[in-house]
Structure formats: structure tokens, C-alpha cells
Amino acid sequence: MTVAEAKAGLEFKPGLEGVPATLSSISHVDGKKGILEYRGIPIEELAAKSTFLETAYLLIWGQLPTTEELTAFEHEIRYHRRIKYRIRDMMKCFPESGHPMDALQASAAALGLFYSRRALDDPAYIRGAAVRLLAKIPTMVAAFQLMRKGNDPVQPRDDLDYSANFLHMLTEQEADPLAARVFDICLILHAEHTLNASTFSARVTASTLTDPYAVVASAVGTLAGPLHGGANEEVLEMIEEIGSVGNVRSYIDNRIARKAKIMGFGHREYKVKDPRATILQHLAEQLFAKFGRDEFYDIAVELEKVVEEKLSHKGIYANVDFYSGLVYRKLGIPSDLFTPIFAISRVAGWLAHWKEQLGENRIYRPTQIYTGNRNAAYIPLEERQFQADSPDAN
Numbered sequence: 001m002t003v004a005e006a007k008a009g010l011e012f013k014p015g016l017e018g019v020p021a022t023l024s025s026i027s028h029v030d031g032k033k034g035i036l037e038y039r040g041i042p043i044e045e046l047a048a049k050s051t052f053l054e055t056a057y058l059l060i061w062g063q064l065p066t067t068e069e070l071t072a073f074e075h076e077i078r079y080h081r082r083i084k085y086r087i088r089d090m091m092k093c094f095p096e097s098g099h100p101m102d103a104l105q106a107s108a109a110a111l112g113l114f115y116s117r118r119a120l121d122d123p124a125y126i127r128g129a130a131v132r133l134l135a136k137i138p139t140m141v142a143a144f145q146l147m148r149k150g151n152d153p154v155q156p157r158d159d160l161d162y163s164a165n166f167l168h169m170l171t172e173q174e175a176d177p178l179a180a181r182v183f184d185i186c187l188i189l190h191a192e193h194t195l196n197a198s199t200f201s202a203r204v205t206a207s208t209l210t211d212p213y214a215v216v217a218s219a220v221g222t223l224a225g226p227l228h229g230g231a232n233e234e235v236l237e238m239i240e241e242i243g244s245v246g247n248v249r250s251y252i253d254n255r256i257a258r259k260a261k262i263m264g265f266g267h268r269e270y271k272v273k274d275p276r277a278t279i280l281q282h283l284a285e286q287l288f289a290k291f292g293r294d295e296f297y298d299i300a301v302e303l304e305k306v307v308e309e310k311l312s313h314k315g316i317y318a319n320v321d322f323y324s325g326l327v328y329r330k331l332g333i334p335s336d337l338f339t340p341i342f343a344i345s346r347v348a349g350w351l352a353h354w355k356e357q358l359g360e361n362r363i364y365r366p367t368q369i370y371t372g373n374r375n376a377a378y379i380p381l382e383e384r385q386f387q388a389d390s391p392d393a394n
């Protein structure tokens with residue numbers, strides 16, 4: 001489509017802002033009222049009463065499971081937590097300095113080598129792939145953490161529930177019950193969020209009818225970016241850089257003066273405080289009350305106050321990434337694992353969208369507005385001059 005054709009018709013929206021790219025019944029966000037619902041259930045209800053696995057079931061299959069369904073689902077997840085030794089051996093070749101999100105993307109894609117059948121019209125295949133990905137992603141995240149420290153990975157423990165087992169595989173210690181519950185609530189909060197960038201990647205990849213492991217690997221790569229899932233790691237780096245409550249105001253003034261984004265704030269949808277940030281703040285307060293307060297939390301509270309004072313007129317408030325890092329840090333989790341943990345949770349949402357896309361599929365193929373040359377001449381090599389103003393020259 002040429003610019004002229006476009007002017008006559010469709011309008012280009014950078015980042016597809018406000019452009020519906022699918023119909024979906026999985027989750028709903030009201031950015032003006034700060035509402036998030038999974039299959040119609042408010043996130044506050046699920047955070048208070050549900051578990052991550054029950055929430056994953058709700059997202060993927062569209063209804064809360066019965067006792068029998070949940071028990072069977074939890075049993076299947078426990079059975080599939082282990083990973084093939086070949087994947088472990090592959091991960092042993094990854095450089096210790098590699099980012100855990102790159103390790104996760106590579107190992108998620110590698111799963112597809114072992115489960116290559118693509119019976120996408122078979123509900124049993126869909127369920128099997130969903131169970132394997134939900135069960136094995138935490139094991140792979142924990143395995144890379146231990147291996148990059150030169151240790152053998154810890155096998156999953158069937159006597160521990162989903163979150164307690166992950167924390168055990170990660171730390172080789174049994175987690176405090178409060179820590180395990182807080183972690184499980186964090187997974188609930190991060191599980192799904194309508195058509196965010198990584199979920200959109202998942203749907204585009206799913207629409208080509210490739211396998212679910214490629215779908216998840218594609219979404220992991222998208223989530224890794226600092227404007228998306230990578231922000232929680234950068235929030236902690238920012239708090240460390242600020243160093244004290246007294247430095248907050250000058251730091252924020254400087255960032256705003258340089259038109260630099262402040263990590264953990266702002267959102268394409270929310271123009272009020274992200275409801276997940278509110279719940280995460282309360283979880284952080286619980287952990288600091290039990291395990292000891294430090295200045296990081298005080299700096300965060302001051303940061304939120306100053307940013308709200310200076311940027312709320314633009315609809316910029318704390319988002320899900322602002323307090324999540326503080327919670328994970330208090331649980332003793334290294335900051336470069338924050339985004340892999342986001343991925344462990346968001347696999348539930350990606351799988352729900354994968355399944356929904358398959359239900360009524362049409363391959364994604366948007367159009368563009370062409371702004372380049374037309375009918376250009378091919379200039380022989382010997383006649384070409386260096387173009388200093390060429391956009392590709394720099």
C-alpha cells in the first residue's frame with residue numbers, strides 16, 4: 001500500500017496502540033478504573049483465594065476446576081516436572097554469563113525437539129503440551145540457576161506444591177510457608193494481561209500452526225525486553241543507584257529532564273495505578289514485616305510518591321513491575337531471574353491465547369504503508385557514489 005493509498009483509507013497506529021488485533025474472552029482490563037479480571041473474576045479475588053495452578057487451569061480451559069479436575073491437573077503437573085537429561089546437558093553448555101531469559105528461550109524451544117507431534121486439533125495433545133510447558137519451565141529456570149553456579153540441578157520434589165517446589169529447586173532449601181504463598185500469588189498476578197507484547201507474539205506465532213514450544217519460545221524472547229518483562233530487574237537497579245530516600249527527588253527530576261523513562265512506571269492500558277502493583281505492595285509489606293525492613297522499600301515508596309506528583313497528570317503510575325522486584329529480592333531471588341519468573345507465570349496466559357487462537361484461526365498478516373522509493377534504477381557498481389546522507393550510512 002502506498003502513502004497515497006493509505007491517506008485515502010487506513011490510518012497507521014504506531015505500536016498498534018488502541019487497535020484490536022483479536023477477539024478474546026480470557027482477560028479484561030479497564031485501564032481507567034484499574035480493573036483486571038481473568039475470565040471475569042477480579043484479580044483481587046484470585047490473589048486472595050486461588051493458587052497459580054488453579055488460575056492457570058481457569059485461564060486455559062475457561063472455568064474454575066472441580067476438586068477432581070484440580071487434583072488430576074496438579075498430579076499431571078507433578079508427573080511432568082522433570083526435564084530430559086539431553087536438555088540438561090545442552091544447558092550445561094550455556095555460558096554462565098548468559099542471561100537466564102536467553103537460556104529459557106533456548107531450552108523452551110528445545111522442548112519442541114522431544115515433542116514434535118503437532119496434533120493441534122486433538123484436545124489431549126493441547127492438554128499434554130500445556131501441562132508439559134507449565135511443569136517444565138520452572139525446572140529449566142531453576143536448573144540454569146544452579147548450573148551457572150557450577151552445581152548440578154536439583155530434581156523436582158513431588159511432596160511440594162508448585163511454588164514451594166520451584167523455590168526448593170532454586171535455593172536447595174525448603175521455603176518458609178509465607179514466602180511460598182507470596183510467591184504463588186506473584187505467579188497469579190503475572191499470569192495474564194490481555195494482548196501485551198509477548199502475548200501478541202504468542203498469538204502471531206500460534207496463527208502459523210507451529211508447535212506450542214515455538215509459540216512459548218517466541219513469547220519468551222519478546223518478554224525479555226526492558227520495556228516489557230525486563231523492567232522489574234531494571235527497577236531494582238534504579239533503587240540501588242538512588243541509594244537513599246534523600247536522593248529520590250533529584251534522581252527523578254534528572255530522569256524527567258532527560259526525557260528518560262522511569263522503569264516500573266507507565267502503561268499502555270493503565271492510566272491509574274496498576275491493580276497488580278497495589279497487591280504486590282501489600283505482599284512486599286508482609287515480607288518486610290516478617291523478614292526485616294530495609295531502605296529499599298522506603299526508597300520505593302518515596303519513588304512512587306514523587307513520580308505520582310510529577311507524572312500522574314500524564315496518567316503515569318506504578319505498574320506491575322515496580323514492586324515485584326522488591327518482593328523477589330526479599331525472597332532471596334537474584335534480579336536477573338525476575339523476568340524468567342515473570343515468564344514461568346505468563347506461560348499460563350500464553351497457552352490460553354494459543355488455545356484460543358487455534359479455536360478460530362486466521363494467520364496474522366497485517367499490511368503496511370510503503371514509504372520507500374518506487375521504480376528505482378539499478379545503478380552499476382562502478383557508478384555508485386557514497387551517499388553521506390544515506391539513512392543506512394551511520
Ligand code: SDX
Pocket residue numbers: 015192193194195196197226227228229231259260261262263264265266267268269314316319320321
Ligand atoms: C509490562 O502491555 C502489558 O500489559 C504489559 C504488562 C503485562 O502484564 O504484560 O503489563 C507488563 O510490560 C509492564 C510495563 C513494564 N515496563 C516499564 O515499566 C518500562 C517503563 N514504561 C514505559 O516504557 C512505558 O510506560 C510503556 C512502554 C510501559 C508504555 O508506553 P506507551 O504506552 O507506548 O507510552 P509512550 O511511550 O507513548 O509514552 C507516553 C508519554 C510520553 O511522554 P510525552 O512524549 O507524550 O511527553 O508518557 C511518557 C512518555 O515519555 N512516559 C513515561 C513513562 N512511560 C511513558 N515517562 C517517564 N517514565 C515512564 N515510565
